[in-house]
Amino acid sequence: MSTRETLQRHTIIINRLRKSDASFEEIADKLELESELQGYDFNISKRTFQRDIENIESLYGISIKFNFSRNAWYIEEVDNTEANARLLEAFDTFNALKMTNRLPQYIDYEKRRPRGTENMNGLLHAIQNNLRVSFTYQKYWIDEKRTRYVEPLALKESINRWYVITMDAEKKEIRTFALDRLSELEITNEKFNRPEDFDVNEMFKYSFGIISGVNFEPEDVLLAFRKPQAEYIRSLKLHHSQDVVKETKEEILFSMKLFITEDFVQEIVSQGSRVKVLQPDSLIHEVKRYHQEAMDLY
């Protein structure tokens, strides 16, 4: 039994249970069906299934439980589902690629810049064990490399980029670094004390992107999106505080509370005429200024 088969089996089981609760029989049926479809043998015994459940729990952090009254297995919901979804997504992609590597000419990969994810393992290890790290960092607007010596606290993803949130050992300030501009990562043996009040979710609660607003106050924003773009925004939220206030035939009114940072303004501007800012005035002026400057070019 190859690792690949096992991993794929895990995904099949998880996806099956994502769809609906199922008894062991039903899961076995699904695995049999997938075996035929994919040309592998996913059929397993009850004992192996149990071991799979344990493995899925430890690998993905998804706990699968059994409900006696309904005679069904189900996924127990946990709060940090984003992380799990991401992991599963990664495994899905991985599996999809594995499946199709016999016919690569049918897939046109997006040429992506390296995302610096190769440093993730090391950083995660350092974060978990409170170990100081050093690395060289390339600022992207100037051609300058500097060696940084910091205490890593958390990883954060924002708009397809990964960042590490750190505490500057000397200045005692929070600093964020993009993983794709970070190299020569070294993990030291020096332990540091993790600030007890640090909570990455709390820190970025009102942030649009990676800029955490230590010097800002969050503002209530009201946006009117035209349909059909509004539907897109509804399904792919701009910010997690986003709520639908009102919906009409032509548009949807969204409210959200966040720091109005440059990247957020840029996002609104890039939506062009599909969105109208209703609140606050500062954002309205800012967006108007951008569009006016663009108009002045012609």
Add this chain to the structure above:
DNA sequence: GGTCGACCCTCTTATTTAAT
């Protein structure tokens, strides 16, 4: 050396049966 299935016993929960 790790994975899987067979076997076996225990544990949990639901349902049925018996006793009050």
Add this chain to the structure above:
DNA sequence: ATTAAATAAGAGGGTCGACC
């Protein structure tokens, strides 16, 4: 009719041998 006990069904989990 209510409660307690027996039974059934299926998970939980340890061990061992077969197989890569």
